[in-house]
Amino acid sequence: MELDGRTALVTGASSGIGAATAAVLAAAGCRLVVTGRDEHRLTEVAERTGARSVVADLTDPAQLRLVAEAAREADLLVHSAGVGWAGDLAAMPPDSVAGLVALNLTAPVLLTQAALPGMSRRRRGHVVFVSSIAVVGVRDEEVYAATKGGLRAFAASIRFQAAARGVGVTTVFPGAVRTPFFGNRGRPYTRGFPRMVAPAAVAEAVLDGVRRERGEVFVPRWLSAAARLHGAFPGAFHRAARRAG
Ligand SMILES: NC(=O)c1ccc[n+]([C@@H]2O[C@H](COP(=O)([O-])OP(=O)(O)OC[C@H]3O[C@@H](n4cnc5c(N)ncnc54)[C@H](OP(=O)(O)O)[C@@H]3O)[C@@H](O)[C@H]2O)c1
Numbered sequence: 575m576e577l578d579g580r581t582a583l584v585t586g587a588s589s590g591i592g593a594a595t596a597a598v599l600a601a602a603g604c605r606l607v608v609t610g611r612d613e614h615r616l617t618e619v620a621e622r623t624g625a626r627s628v629v630a631d632l633t634d635p636a637q638l639r640l641v642a643e644a645a646r647e648a649d650l651l652v653h654s655a656g657v658g659w660a661g662d663l664a665a666m667p668p669d670s671v672a673g674l675v676a677l678n679l680t681a682p683v684l685l686t687q688a689a690l691p692g693m694s695r696r697r698r699g700h701v702v703f704v705s706s707i708a709v710v711g712v713r714d715e716e717v718y719a720a721t722k723g724g725l726r727a728f729a730a731s732i733r734f735q736a737a738a739r740g741v742g743v744t745t746v747f748p749g750a751v752r753t754p755f756f757g758n759r760g761r762p763y764t765r766g767f768p769r770m771v772a773p774a775a776v777a778e779a780v781l782d783g784v785r786r787e788r789g790e791v792f793v794p795r796w797l798s799a800a801a802r803l804h805g806a807f808p809g810a811f812h813r814a815a816r817r818a819g
Pocket of ligand 1: 589
């Protein structure tokens with residue numbers, strides 16, 4: 575999809591990948607609506623990108639409806655808002671389970687539901703889901719990985735009706751990205767592999783995915799080999815991942 579002059583809504587735009595994506599979309603000529611919870615950081619992003627800002631907690635149904643209103647007008651919808659949780663599943667509070675599912679999975683589903691009719695009517699549009707390489711399974715991140723796997727399946731499924739209506743769908747699978755994500759979840763990133771990339775690398779992958787109508791994009795690209803290996807040989811992949819620690 576050509577981006578100049580199009581309206582784009584970016585969730586999670588107050589930080590990290592969402593903020594970097596807002597910057598590249600503004601540079602590509604999009605008229606932006608940015609959303610996040612932190613008013614101060616969101617306002618800074620909005621001022622830098624000439625965006626309209628909507629402060630909202632996407633786990634709150636009333637606040638989500640405000641963002642859904644904006645989604646109805648969007649040609650491009652980028653779902654970047656998300657949180658992690660790492661630790662022993664037995665110690666994960668039920669509220670944290672519900673919060674992860676509400677933000678990482680339910681909110682993108684409901685916002686896509688709001689956006690698709692308008693995109694279909696205009697016969698142009700694109701939806702980008704920020705998933706994660708965690709879809710291959712990550713020790714101590716079961717619920718997070720499940721929300722990201724759910725997002726992948728939702729995207730692959732909605733693609734059928736979207737394609738029939740001239741709307742593109744891209745799912746982006748980052749490895750480890752240098753953002754406040756790990757600090758916010760309360761456990762730092764300690765693996766040496768995959769190496770961390772800058773949020774701008776993911777933002778460029780989003781742009782490329784939209785422009786070239788790519789279905790799935792891995793960042794860095796070589797991670798697609800890991801995902802293919804996991805798909806083809808899940809048992810061997812699991813054994814290798816266990817050995818790697
Ligand atoms: N960083 C990584 O290594 C990595 C790897 C793979 C996938 N991802 C995915 O990439 C996406 C962006 O993460 P990031 O790395 O950019 O992390 P980040 O810098 O922590 O940004 C997370 C964004 O989500 C927003 N958010 C959190 N809770 C929210 C809520 N309840 N309602 C509305 N917005 C909420 C935050 O808003 P406020 O700050 O305003 O609260 C922030 O804008 C996430 O979906 C994450 O799962 C990240």
